Amino acid sequence: MSLLEIENVTLRFGGLVAVDNVSLKVNEGEVFALVGPNGAGKSTIFNLISRFYDPAEGSIRFEGNDLLKSNADQVPSFSIARTFQNIELFEQATVLQNLLVGRHRHRQTGMFSNIIFSPKTYREELCHRAAVEEVIEFLNLQPYRDKMIGGLPYGVRKVVELGRALASEPKLLLLDEPASGLSVEETQDMAFWIEDIQTQMGISILMVEHDMGLVSAVSGRVMALSDGKELATGTPAEVQSHPAVIEAYLGTGDISKTGTSRA
Amino acid sequence: MQFVFKTSYDADISLFKHGAQAVWYGLLLLLVLSTPLYFVAIDDAYLLGEITGILILAIAGMGLMLLTGHTGLPSLGHATFMALGCYLNINLLSEGVPWIVAFPLSGLMAGVLGTMIALPVLRLHGVYLALATLAMSMLTSDFVVIAEPWTGGIAGAVVPDINIFGMEINRYSTPYKFYYLVLLVTILLVWFYRNLLRSPTGRSFTAIRDSEISARAMGINLMRTKAMSFFLSATAAGLSGALFGHSAGYVTNETFDLVMSITLLLMIVIGGLGFIHGAFFGAVVVGIIPVAIANGRTFLATTFDVNINVPGLESALFAFILICFILFEPMGLYGRWLKIRTYFELFPFYRKDMFKRQKSYLKTDRLQ
Numbered sequence: 001m002s003l004l005e006i007e008n009v010t011l012r013f014g015g016l017v018a019v020d021n022v023s024l025k026v027n028e029g030e031v032f033a034l035v036g037p038n039g040a041g042k043s044t045i046f047n048l049i050s051r052f053y054d055p056a057e058g059s060i061r062f063e064g065n066d067l068l069k070s071n072a073d074q075v076p077s078f079s080i081a082r083t084f085q086n087i088e089l090f091e092q093a094t095v096l097q098n099l100l101v102g103r104h105r106h107r108q109t110g111m112f113s114n115i116i117f118s119p120k121t122y123r124e125e126l127c128h129r130a131a132v133e134e135v136i137e138f139l140n141l142q143p144y145r146d147k148m149i150g151g152l153p154y155g156v157r158k159v160v161e162l163g164r165a166l167a168s169e170p171k172l173l174l175l176d177e178p179a180s181g182l183s184v185e186e187t188q189d190m191a192f193w194i195e196d197i198q199t200q201m202g203i204s205i206l207m208v209e210h211d212m213g214l215v216s217a218v219s220g221r222v223m224a225l226s227d228g229k230e231l232a233t234g235t236p237a238e239v240q241s242h243p244a245v246i247e248a249y250l251g252t253g254d255i256s257k258t259g260t261s262r263a
Numbered sequence: 264m265q266f267v268f269k270t271s272y273d274a275d276i277s278l279f280k281h282g283a284q285a286v287w288y289g290l291l292l293l294l295v296l297s298t299p300l301y302f303v304a305i306d307d308a309y310l311l312g313e314i315t316g317i318l319i320l321a322i323a324g325m326g327l328m329l330l331t332g333h334t335g336l337p338s339l340g341h342a343t344f345m346a347l348g349c350y351l352n353i354n355l356l357s358e359g360v361p362w363i364v365a366f367p368l369s370g371l372m373a374g375v376l377g378t379m380i381a382l383p384v385l386r387l388h389g390v391y392l393a394l395a396t397l398a399m400s401m402l403t404s405d406f407v408v409i410a411e412p413w414t415g416g417i418a419g420a421v422v423p424d425i426n427i428f429g430m431e432i433n434r435y436s437t438p439y440k441f442y443y444l445v446l447l448v449t450i451l452l453v454w455f456y457r458n459l460l461r462s463p464t465g466r467s468f469t470a471i472r473d474s475e476i477s478a479r480a481m482g483i484n485l486m487r488t489k490a491m492s493f494f495l496s497a498t499a500a501g502l503s504g505a506l507f508g509h510s511a512g513y514v515t516n517e518t519f520d521l522v523m524s525i526t527l528l529l530m531i532v533i534g535g536l537g538f539i540h541g542a543f544f545g546a547v548v549v550g551i552i553p554v555a556i557a558n559g560r561t562f563l564a565t566t567f568d569v570n571i572n573v574p575g576l577e578s579a580l581f582a583f584i585l586i587c588f589i590l591f592e593p594m595g596l597y598g599r600w601l602k603i604r605t606y607f608e609l610f611p612f613y614r615k616d617m618f619k620r621q622k623s624y625l626k627t628d629r630l631q
Contacts, residue, residue, distance in 0.1 A: 050480055076482035084480075090473035092537065093466075096275065100463075101470045105482040107463045111491055114462035115455045121462055122276065128463075129272040168481065 003028050003172055003204050004049070009058030011044060011228075018044045019055070020228040026172065031198050031205045033215045035239070036225035037248060042208040043085055044228075046174050049206075050082055051075050062172070076105040081170035083161045085177045085208070087154075095144045095152070095160050099132040102167030106131075135163045139193065155186045162193065166201075173197065175207035179214050187214055194218045212240065224248070278457055295446060299439045308438040310554075312510075315438070317550035318445045319506045324530050324542030325456055326499030331528070332537040333465070334492040335472030337389065340396030341500045341527045343380075343403045346519035347373035348501025349422075349508040350407070350414050356423045363427055366505055373501025378494045385489050400524040407516035419515035422508040434510050445506055452499060456539050459495070468492050522578075529581060533588050535595025544596040548584070553577055594618065 002025040011019040019041045026032045034042040047053045049060060051072040060067040062078050070078075081102070090098050106128070109121045136142055139159050144152060149160065158178065165173055178194070179187045191214050197203050198218070209215050215222060216236040224231040224239050226248040232239050239245055267274070267281045279285040302311045327341050348369050355365035384395035407414045414420055425432040425444065432440045459465040467488050470478040479485060508514050526549055534545025556577060563569045573579075592599050598618065606613040 052476070052479075071484075072479045073482050073484045076480070082480055084477065088474045088477035088480075090470050090477070092473055093469055097466060097469070101466050101478070101481050101483075104463060104467060104470075109463065111464045111495075114464040115459055115495075117458035117462060121458075125276050125462065126272050129275055133272070164481070 002026065003063060004206065005059075005061045006045070006049070007059045007061075009045075009048060009055045009060065011041075011048060011053055011055050017228050019048065021058075022225070022228070022230050023058075024223055024230075024233070026204055026206050028204055029198065029202060030221065031194065031207065031219040033219035033222045033236075034206070034208045034225060035210070035212070035215060035222055036231070039227070040225040041228040042225055043176055045225075046082065046176050046206075046208060049075070049080065049174060076168055076170075079169070079171040080174065081165035081168045081172075082174035083165050083176055083178065085180065087157045087161055089149045089157055089161055089164070091150045092148065094146050094148055095136075095141060095163075096132065096146060098149060098160055098164050099135055099167045100128055102135075102164035103128045103131060105168055131169070132167050135167045138166070138196070139163045155182055158182060158186075158190075162190075166197070166203075170203060173203050173205045175205060175209075177208055177210065179209060179211045187211060190214065191217050212236070216240075276461060278461075292450075299442055303439070311438050311442055312434060313550060313554055315434070315442045315445050316510055317546045318442075318449045319503055319510055320527075320530065320550060321543045321546035322445075322449055322452055322506065323500045323503035323527055324534065324546050325452055325539065326496040326503065327527050328531050328534075328536070328539065328542045329456065329459075329468070329499070330492055330496035332531055332541065333460070333472060334468040334489065334496075336385075336489060336492065337393040337528070338396040338496070339393050339521075339524050339528060340399040340403075341496075342519040342521070342523035343396075343399050344373050344377045344497040344500035345504030345507060345523065346403050346407060347376055347497075348504030349514055349519065350410075350420070351501070352505035352508060353420055353422055353514075354413050361427075362425045366502070369505050370498045370502035373504065374494045374498030377497025377501070378490050381493045381497070382490060385486065385493065397521075397524075400521050404516040404520055407519075414516070417516055419513055421513055422511065425509055432509075434512060441509070445510075448502065448506065452502070453539060460539075464488075464491065526581070529585050531595075533584065533595055535597030535599075538595075538597045540597040540600075541595050544600075548596070549581075552580060552584075556580070 004024075004026040006022065006024050008021050008023055009019055010017065010021050022041070022045065024032070034045065036042055044053065048055055049067065051067065051070065051074075055068070062080065065078065067075065067078065090101060093101075108124050109118070113121050136145060139162065141156075141159065141163060144156055144160070149157060152160070158181070162175070162178065165175075175194070179190050182190060194205060194207075194214075195218055198205060205218075207219070219236060221233065222236050222239040223233040224242065224245045226244075231244040231248055232242040234242070269275065279288065298314065299311060302308050323341060323345055326344070327338060331337050351369035351372050352365055355369055356362060360368070380399065381396075384392060384399075387395055408416050410416075425441075427444075430440070431437065432444055434441050459468075467478065467483045468491075470481065470483055471485060471488055471492075475485060478488075504519065507518075511518065530545030530549045531541055532545070533548050534541030534543065560571055563571060588595060594601070602618055605617065
């Protein structure tokens with residue numbers, strides 16, 4: 001059964017068509033990757049699912065519910081979590097506090113209960129803390145628990161962001177370039193984690209990634225985009241050998257076809 | 264350096280990081296509780312009145328700290344909320360409402376009214392929000408004049424004495440009782456503030472400060488959370504305003520002017536943005552400077568026969584101190600204290616750039 005269904009979605013910024021009539025389905029338990037050159041509209045699709053942008057046409061459904069009817073801050077309540085391409089952590093807070101914000105959608109207590117720190121709030125905090133500890137253990141973040149984000153190296157921040165998304169216990173995880181800027185070892189760790197998230201936790205993943213090694217290693221299906229249009233969808237091998245994809249990345253090789261050929 | 268070994272999740276939730284910290288704060292509590300003894304001994308409560316004034320300022324400072332330091336929303340209009348609290352308190356008291364009801368009620372009403380005023384401007388960011396609240400602050404004294412039946416207008420209004428179950432409290436006739444009353448309110452609010460910061464609500468405030476886009480992606484409703492922060496902030500300012508009225512005894516349209524709003528903002532910047540301690544450090548500085556200048560003047564006049572009478576000396580000195588802090592210590596007095604403490608804790612391994620990190624209190628500007 002498909003978890004996320006995007007149908008004929010189009011988004012325009014003025015005259016620029018950022019996403020052009022794209023349809024895709026993410027099935028339950030699947031890792032689906034979006035690839036394509038810069039400006040292909042991959043991150044824009046993420047922002048459409050997160051409801052930061054409103055599509056001009058098309059529909060986005062999650063488990064049969066219309067996502068377009070809700071606001072950006074209601075998307076997590078559908079059990080969708082995301083990370084950002086340029087890390088968007090809460091800089092002046094500790095790793096623990098960042099992960100706890102990830103638990104926000106499970107929050108039970110209101111402001112007044114929080115102010116007097118009622119027993120209910122206390123119990124809730126203990127539950128959140130325990131849930132976050134599982135994420136910390138899963139991602140090996142124990143050494144950084146009480147460290148401020150501002151002082152952490154890039155690779156660790158990337159993992160903390162993944163952790164914050166996981167802390168919300170999603171059904172669908174949107175990973176925006178999880179391996180960008182990571183070293184080879186860190187990318188391997190990331191690949192293992194993505195596999196574990198899929199197989200052990202049963203979370204479906206939609207990811208944008210440039211590292212084809214990682215994409216081929218973890219994803220079941222891949223969609224290649226260019227200039228907002230779908231080029232090809234299939235297994236990583238199929239997409240990589242698809243002529244349209246090769247053309248988008250490398251050009252045609254036929255000088256007469258390119259508009260600005262050097263005469 | 265003290266290593267804290269946490270053995271349960273309670274350790275992450277508790278108010279104090281470790282036993283030693285609890286002891287230090289206990290000692291501080293003892294100190295503030297026993298301060299009046301000294302003034303009883305010298306039989307002169309003038310300085311105690313100044314200390315009470317500092318606590319009242321610190322309450323308003325905490326309100327502004329929550330909004331600016333923890334939610335990232337600058338406000339130059341907090342004197343307005345103080346005025347709201349003060350005049351609501353006066354009017355409720357003169358209607359015969361007992362103080363014990365009138366005081367919290369005036370704070371809450373200031374919070375509600377403040378939020379209603381603020382809702383339209385909450386859509387603004389950073390410097391624009393500061394400008395909108397500045398406008399609010401500039402209008403305050405005019406509104407006080409217009410609302411003469413309730414505020415006494417330019418002639419001013421006398422603030423009734425506090426009466427708690429027959430116990431009369433007046434700043435001048437019973438300075439010790441007034442001090443303890445203000446202290447009680449302060450401690451209660453600090454406790455509320457601490458609770459807030461270790462709970463989901465406080466975390467959603469700091470999340471908005473550090474990254475609005477990711478706060479939204481985590482399911483935090485921006486408008487509602489900002490309004491919540493504004494409500495709590497204006498409530499604290501309102502309570503502070505009510506106490507300020509009792510402390511001044513008499514308020515006019517010029518009491519809660521623009522300078523007051525600016526002083527509050529200055530206070531929390533000097534104290535250290537983003538720390539509860541900052542509100543208190545800042546209030547101490549703001550409270551001490553006028554006293555220090557007055558004492559300095561008397562000292563010069565009596566011992567050297569030099570009379571310095573420069574108009575605006577106070578404002579100039581404030582401005583100078585603020586510039587120095589922004590240039591040399593953006594983390595404020597509390598930040599300086601943290602650095603000194605870390606220096607000794609890590610001796611000799613302290614590095615100069617240990618506290619260097621991204622300044623992000625106006626980072627909310629980035630999105631949109």
